[in-house]
Amino acid sequence: MSFTVAIVGRPNVGKSTLFNRLVGKKLALVDDTPGVTRDRRPGDAKLVDLRFTIIDTAGLEEAGADTLEGRMRAQTEAAIDEADLTLFVVDAKSGLTPLDKTFGELLRRSGKPVVLVANKSEAKGSDGGFYDAFTLGLGEPVPISAEHGQGMIDLRDAIVEAIGRERAFPEDGDDFEAITDVDVRDSVLGDEADDDAEYDETKPLRVAIIGRPNAGKSTLINRFLGEDRLLTGPEAGITRDSISVEWDWRGRTIKMFDTAGMRRKARVTEKLEKLSVADSLRSIRFAETVVIVFDATIPFEKQDLQLADLVLREGRAAVLAFNKWDLIEDPQAVLAELREKTERLLPQARGLRAVPISGQTGYGLDKLMQEIVATDKVWNKRISTAKLNKWLEGTQVQHPPPAVSGRRLKLKYMTQVKARPPAFMVSCTRPDALPESYIRYMINGLRNDFQMPGVPIRIHFKAGDNPFENRRKKR
Template identity: 75%
Template sequence: MSLTLAIVGRPNVGKSTLFNRLAGRKLALVDDTPGVTRDRRPGDARLVDLRFTMIDTAGLEVAGPDTLEGRMRAQTEAAIDESDGALFLIDAKAGLTPADELLADILRKRGKPVVLVANKAEAKGAESGMLDAWRLGLGEPCPVSAEHGGGMLDLRDAIVEAFGEERCFPSSDSAFGEAVTDVDVPTPADGADENDEGPDYDETKPLRVAIVGRPNAGKSTLINQFLGQDRLLTGPEAGITRDSIAVDFDWKGRKIKLFDTAGLRRKARVQEKLEKLSVADALRAIRFAEVVVVVLDSTIPFEKQDLQIADLIVREGRAPVIAFNKWDLIDNRQEKLAELREMTDRLLPQVRGIRAVTVAGQTGEGLERLMDNIALVHRVWNRRISTARLNRWLDHVVGHHPPPAISGRRLKLKYMTQIKARPPGFMISCTRPDAVPESYTRYLINSLRADFEMPGVPLRVVYRSGDNPYAPKDGKTRRPSLMPKKSATRAKSAGTGKSRTAKPKPAKKRG
């Protein structure tokens, strides 16, 4: 796609609603509260036969450069500079405001094509606002309804008229390409043959990494340090990030997609609707990621919420990595490092051997080690083990520590194979699978980690019972009787309640 358009306007005019409409799905957070969007979010737009790249931006507000609103305005101006033109949204229902006139002056100074879009045109009294928009000197306003999808054909014609058909349709093939969403849906791992280790690990395959943690842990600063630019909005305020923003960068020739997420607070403290939407977007980013980096504050590590986030990642089956951020603020590093190692092993026993790296988002210290550990954990997360090796290992561990006897009956583990990867999952055929204690399952998982070098990733072990050839096919449980079958005569007499040995009555004498 050669055309890139920035969606700009003052707060609460419907920029994110139009972004979702053009994307064909709800990617950006939408709420009636002004100033929901703060970072600029790119996405692929589909408008009839027109394909282009769009950038959702924050609402323009007049404020100082050191304030949060001033930094949001800098992000909007950066989106205008990197785009080919702009879709300038105004609220036709409310009419023009001084903020609209200020943004129009900024766009005119850039000298790029601008399409004036009058949103909320379906509202009563919107005609006066559209007529008032002529004062901006940006041409005829295009009436649309981003919420209901009205006026999309007129918007398509206005974009083609402003940029030209050669620019909008560079080739016939690209005009009908499929739009790519902001978050790619992961493909399930294919089953592998039981006698091999599966395909080799592809180190050039793109990698999806989500950065999560509590508010004000330094997630956005860490990503900006990776990119080498102020791509995401940062500051001393807690809870700046709201949307899950995906950014791309190359690391040693490998494409990495990083997802910046909103800070996850305790569930009892999340009361506002907007924060609930942000948390839901962050949880969605965790589910679609492959590796999840949990950013912890080195000065106050392992709060209760940090442990809950790590446990959530393990239950979702993602590959976790811990990043102890703000390491530049620690004075006695050796003592602190030993303390962090002890706390990691003690508080996260469900992912024994989890990778933990000390980093500094402000200075860039430890970022190379962090990426090395992310690639290593991703390799382990995709690992497959042959069935032959697993069964030899099962015989060894069962001989060393046999399963316990439940109700006087010994459990027997017969067969083991790996049924999936991402994360690694194993199936064990055994007798009475519902009676295997949880302690013995933990013993098997810890032995798998140690013997096959799979530390720090979630492992799944399920039990199944073998098919009983004597079981009825209709699913009913029947116990075979050891007594001989009753004869027809005995069954008949039993049904009538009469005894077979009863003597016949004597015949009556005739007089």
């Protein structure tokens, strides 16, 4: 991207709506409630022939540095410092407020180019607010409607004039038509094309961090990054949007997603929290490995187990992180107890890797990354058909399939149909009659004999083709 643009303004003027319009996707949460956005969220923007990085920010408010609003303002000021250009959004429908004038002065002192944007200009009676915007002394406002997409050409021209043509178009004649959006589902589920490839330890890795509210997810990511990139604090439920950040670990790019804390479904009643949870679920589906953060002081709550079950049902590779380990008084005894509970309460993926960590002090974070990479390697594992059929033969000798209605079931052939997660197909007689207990026996045998701990394993059973099925009986 050629330059970076930050969208700023007071709460509820339409910053996130404009952000979604520019990136072409509904990435940021949008609601009529003021103050929905709290962290700064980057995205790849496309505006006619312009390509740039856009940053959505929290609404600017005057508040003390120790308050939640004050920490949100610090995140916004960090985005302004990071950006090459600022879009200052005002509400043309409701007109200017003293906050607009205060932050207009703040942007003027920053010394960086500013484009004044009068949003909601399609509304009846918005002319007064549009002309009032001239009093800010930031040049002519650009009238737009972020919700309906009006005024985008004028916004493009204003950005080019403010940033300069050389910066806006660093390489004249770029073939922008070659740039296409990547479908998340294709990037995650379209694994068949590279099934036979060996595990690439340099390939970027997508990791989602999930857990209950106030488990320490954002603090953990900040510790990984070595900076206060994400908004944190003692209040539960600070994070609302799923924010992605990138960093390098031992030469490998890690794309990590911070998500909103997920409570029990019965307790989620507000529309905004439902949107946050839905955003978190999308991050789980997009990720390859999911770190489930437990509060080590109160682990294995019902919601923790449901989150782990959700991740495994989605087919993601899972790693457990017992956070706040610095608060544990008897680490050895507690660790032994936690490992016993992990095996007993999460039998659907035996061998789940569990790591004690402290996002506050940094304890155990390198070990956690090692387990994430090791789990991802197992999640991508492929086994040759010859080995599988030799294993299938030995498995049936050791424990034959049961007889159903006086007829013994036969397992004839086995092959791996995909990885991510490992999935297998078994050709057999009467697949519907195979009991669930024998399927679990096979899954546990695969997990133990081929060293695949902690990842979901799928086995599909298919009846073999009968060549005489459609042939009429001879009279």
